[in-house]
Amino acid sequence: MTPSTGTVQQQTNAAKWWHRLDDGRIQCDLCPRNCRLRDGQRGFCFVRLREDDHMVLDTYGRSSGFCLDPIEKKPLAHFHPGTPVLSFGTAGCNLGCKYCQNWEISTSRQFDTLAAEAGPDVIAEAAENWGARSVAFTYNDPVIFAEYAIDVARACRARRIEPVAVTAGYISDDARAEFFAPMAAANVDLKGFTDDFYRRVTGGRLATVLDTLTYLVHETEVWTEITTLVIPGHNDSDEELARMCAWITRELGPDVPLHFSAFHPDNRMLDVAPTPPSTLRRARQIGTDAGLHFVYTGNVHDRDADTTWCPGCGAALIVRDWYQIIDYRLTSDGCCPDCGLSIPGRFDREPGDFGRHRIPINI
CATH class of the missing domain: 3.20.20.70 (Aldolase class I)
Incomplete structure (x- = not known):
C-alpha cells in the first residue's frame, strides 16, 4: 500500500489478506468467512470486493x-x-x-x-x-x-x-x-x-x-x-x-x-x-x-x-453517574488510596472532565 499521507484522493484502496485460488476465484483471508470471489463480486461485508485480479477496499478514507x-x-x-x-x-x-x-x-x-x-x-x-x-x-x-x-x-x-x-x-x-x-x-x-x-x-x-x-x-x-x-x-x-x-x-x-x-x-x-x-x-x-x-x-x-470498586478493600474509586465522573480517588500511580492495591488499566493523575455529552463534528 502507498503511504498514508495527504488527501483521500491520494490514498490507495488496495486490500491485503487475500490469495488466488486454482479455480480462478480469489479468497479474502481477513476474517473466517473466507469469501471466494469472481470478478466484480463483493464479500459478505460488502466493502471488500474483487476488481480485475485483485481485492480492494472501497470504503478507505x-x-x-x-x-x-x-x-x-x-x-x-x-x-x-x-x-x-x-x-x-x-x-x-x-x-x-x-x-x-x-x-x-x-x-x-x-x-x-x-x-x-x-x-x-x-x-x-x-x-x-x-x-x-x-x-x-x-x-x-x-x-x-x-x-x-x-x-x-x-x-x-x-x-x-x-x-x-x-x-x-x-x-x-x-x-x-x-x-x-x-x-x-x-x-x-x-x-x-x-x-x-x-x-x-x-x-x-x-x-x-x-x-x-x-x-x-x-x-x-x-x-x-x-x-x-x-x-x-x-x-x-x-x-x-x-x-x-x-x-x-x-x-x-x-x-x-x-x-x-x-x-x-x-x-x-x-x-x-x-x-x-x-x-x-x-x-x-x-x-x-x-x-x-x-x-x-x-x-x-x-x-x-x-x-469502579477496589477489589481489595471495597472502596469506591471512580464514581460515575451515567458517563459523568463524580469522584476520582485513584492515586497518581493508579492505586487505591485506602489499601494501596494497584488497579489495572490506563489511568491519569486526574480524570478528564468531558462529561456525558455527545458532539457530532465535521472534519
Missing part, C-alpha cells in the same frame, strides 16, 4: 460520520476515564447480528451512507485539534476496514493520540496481529457463550472471538475490556452467563473488565422485550461470584454498577 464521545461510552471504564474520544465508522460488517443497533450503517448497501471523507492524517489532526485523547473505530466493525483503521491508528500514534478498536473480534489468525499492533485499547463484543447463539443470531462462530480475546490479553499490551449485550430469552440464562464469566476468570484473568449492556428492540429482533434492569443486576452478581473484579452494566442508570 470514507466515513459514516464523526463524533466526540466520552470514552466510557465505548465502553471503556479503565482507559483514561472522563476523556473525550473521536469516534467514527464506515459501512458494512462481517457479521449479521439480527439485533444490530447500528444496522443502518452495518447493513448499508448504499454508499451515500458515507457522508464524510478523510485520510488518516486529517483524522489524527482533527482529534488533536478537538482535544481528543483517543480515536475509536466504532459504529461498524473496524476489522472490515482494517487497512484504513491501521493507517489511521499509525497517524494517531504519531501525534500521541491513542487508537481504540471497538470490535466483535471476528478476524482471522493471519490478520489479527497486524490489525491490533497499533491499537492502544480494545473493547471486544462477546455476544454470547454458545456456538448455537453465534451461528443463529450473528452468523459467526464463538471460537474465533475467544481466540481473539486470548490473544489480546496474553500476547499484546492492548488494554482490553469486554461487552456482552444481554438479550432476554437468547443469551441471558444463569447457566450461560456463569460459564462465560468462569471462562473469562480462568482464561483471561479476574482483572479484565466486563460490561453487561441492556438490549432494546431493533433491526430484525423487534419482537424481543428490552432487558430488565434486574437481569443486568443478576448478570453482574454472577460475574462477581465467578471471581471477576470489575463488572459493570450499561444502557441503564445504575450508579453502583457504573462505579
Whole structure:
C-alpha cells in the first residue's frame, strides 16, 4: 500500500489478506468467512470486493460520520476515564447480528451512507485539534476496514493520540496481529457463550472471538475490556452467563473488565422485550461470584454498577453517574488510596472532565 499521507484522493484502496485460488476465484483471508470471489463480486461485508485480479477496499478514507464521545461510552471504564474520544465508522460488517443497533450503517448497501471523507492524517489532526485523547473505530466493525483503521491508528500514534478498536473480534489468525499492533485499547463484543447463539443470531462462530480475546490479553499490551449485550430469552440464562464469566476468570484473568449492556428492540429482533434492569443486576452478581473484579452494566442508570470498586478493600474509586465522573480517588500511580492495591488499566493523575455529552463534528 502507498503511504498514508495527504488527501483521500491520494490514498490507495488496495486490500491485503487475500490469495488466488486454482479455480480462478480469489479468497479474502481477513476474517473466517473466507469469501471466494469472481470478478466484480463483493464479500459478505460488502466493502471488500474483487476488481480485475485483485481485492480492494472501497470504503478507505470514507466515513459514516464523526463524533466526540466520552470514552466510557465505548465502553471503556479503565482507559483514561472522563476523556473525550473521536469516534467514527464506515459501512458494512462481517457479521449479521439480527439485533444490530447500528444496522443502518452495518447493513448499508448504499454508499451515500458515507457522508464524510478523510485520510488518516486529517483524522489524527482533527482529534488533536478537538482535544481528543483517543480515536475509536466504532459504529461498524473496524476489522472490515482494517487497512484504513491501521493507517489511521499509525497517524494517531504519531501525534500521541491513542487508537481504540471497538470490535466483535471476528478476524482471522493471519490478520489479527497486524490489525491490533497499533491499537492502544480494545473493547471486544462477546455476544454470547454458545456456538448455537453465534451461528443463529450473528452468523459467526464463538471460537474465533475467544481466540481473539486470548490473544489480546496474553500476547499484546492492548488494554482490553469486554461487552456482552444481554438479550432476554437468547443469551441471558444463569447457566450461560456463569460459564462465560468462569471462562473469562480462568482464561483471561479476574482483572479484565466486563460490561453487561441492556438490549432494546431493533433491526430484525423487534419482537424481543428490552432487558430488565434486574437481569443486568443478576448478570453482574454472577460475574462477581465467578471471581471477576470489575463488572459493570450499561444502557441503564445504575450508579453502583457504573462505579469502579477496589477489589481489595471495597472502596469506591471512580464514581460515575451515567458517563459523568463524580469522584476520582485513584492515586497518581493508579492505586487505591485506602489499601494501596494497584488497579489495572490506563489511568491519569486526574480524570478528564468531558462529561456525558455527545458532539457530532465535521472534519
